[in-house]
Amino acid sequence: MIKLKNINKSFVLGGETIKALDNVSFNVEKGEFVSIIGPSGSGKSTLMNILGLLDVADSGEYILDDIKIKDASDNKLSEIRNKKIGFVFQNFNLLTKMNAVENVQVPLMYRGEKHDKSIKTAYEYLAKVGLKGREKHLPSQLSGGQQQRVAIARALAGNPEIILADEPTGALDSKTSREVMELLQELNEEGQTIILITHDINVAKQAKRIVKIADGKLYEGEVI
């Protein structure tokens, strides 16, 4: 479903060119749970941005669900993100002035879904991630684990092809981390494709497949 072929991406930082991704090729099939592990500065964030269509590669080919990403316009990228990708960020990235339901509704709103219908969907997914009864809470009234659950519900609500989770447990304590990881595993068992990016080997191990990234290069299946 995801095909990366010879992806290159470099940045100019203080006059020096840094190769963040060096000829990366990578495939993900439907229903997989892949974790990409690497230390900071390894290029995993860049890979995540490119996979999530927040950034475009300098060269190489990225095919997501039969769509060639290189040719897509800014608006087209927004549309694909909206329909095919669910983001789960390390710092949750919820809209602070909106309650749980409204946060989950955001991707549905940009899809042009009717308000009543999107509320219904939002309630459903909040219940699914175990937040029944907390629908009207603002992010500030929720614990870190609960906020991440809202973020997961938001990612799921759009019924995406893949969930991109960028250090989803990075800001959580070990108990809630475990709960969030269990939730992700459950979702994967239901058939949800998940790509998880982390620097924590214990988190990475919980995926079915592990890919290591270092200095912009991918190494399949080698666990440190």
Add this chain to the structure above:
Amino acid sequence: MEKTKSIIKVSIKNIISNKLRSSLTMLGLIIGIISVILLVGIGSGATTNVTSEVKSLGTGTLTVTINSNADATLEYSQMDEILEINNVESVAPYKNVSGTVSRGTTTSKRASILATTPQYMSIMNLTISDGRLLSNIDLNNYSKICLIGSDLAESLFEGTKTKDIVGQSLKIEGDNYTIVGILTSAGSSMGNNIDTTLIIPFTTAKYLKGDTSISNLYVKVADEKYIDRTTTLIENYISSTLSISTDYFTVSSQDSMLDTMSNISNTLSLLLGGIAGISLIVGGIGVMNVMLVSVTERTKEIGIRKALGAKRMDILVQFLVESLMLCVLGGTIGVGLGLGIGKILQTFGFNFSATSGIVIISFASSALIGVVFGIFPAYKASKLNPIDALRTD
């Protein structure tokens, strides 16, 4: 459509959640709109006032003015010659005479003496509340009689009923004049307050350091259609028969006066409106400033929205609607307050007239300001790169 509705809701919510900031932003615009409504309202109030005064003279009236330094004069005896001019119905010479008006030990300081003819009273629509009008006999006899305005009557004959004042006498420059009539109160018109005026027969002015030469004259025409031709005939008469050079006199119709006056007051309105417009622009800059700060502050929000699928246009619309709402709301409050203050000013005697035109213009310009000054911040927001936006805290 469904999406736009939701985006508008988000904008409204944001305005409401930042109450203090939103109201301070609007304040600039509110003040701007209030000043537009008030200044233009007062300007057009003045215009309406002036034009209605000019119109009260009737459109079929010509005003002849001869400079007192002219090389020749128009005498009272020559009035008949003007009356013979085609289409002239009546003539009314008038002259302001200086003199002290007193009765016993009371001296009126405000009294202005007007020497004129019975025709003047009909052209100016002056009526009496008691006594009689001027008559031609008064003019022929150089009678020392007078008609007085209501305020003047009150100040000289304090407490006396007006009908009892008729027949009494007063002194002008020490000479006795019999009061034959009291003028109906009419207030001030064209700079003359009829209520403090004392009217004497035109010919009687010769006793009061006045000559009988005429410098001001109203001419009423029989048929308004030919007023321009009559104007030319009178001009010809004055310049050729009286041999007064054209530099020294003017013959103007009320229409041309009306034009001049409304020109002046339109310029005034425009000027006032322009000044108010500047304050509107300043208000608009305030809106832009706040919107720019708001975009910077909400960079992260924009990043999240973009990551979740917001297109450039969605972000643009969200911020544009926000500034538009702020401005339209500010405009509405401004119009309301402006009209309210205008009404209060009216009770203090200001001529304030706000037309529906100015109300519509105010609304439209506040909406326009919302778009013009909101588009740049909104565009800036829409151009944000989601990665950079997500990275900020």
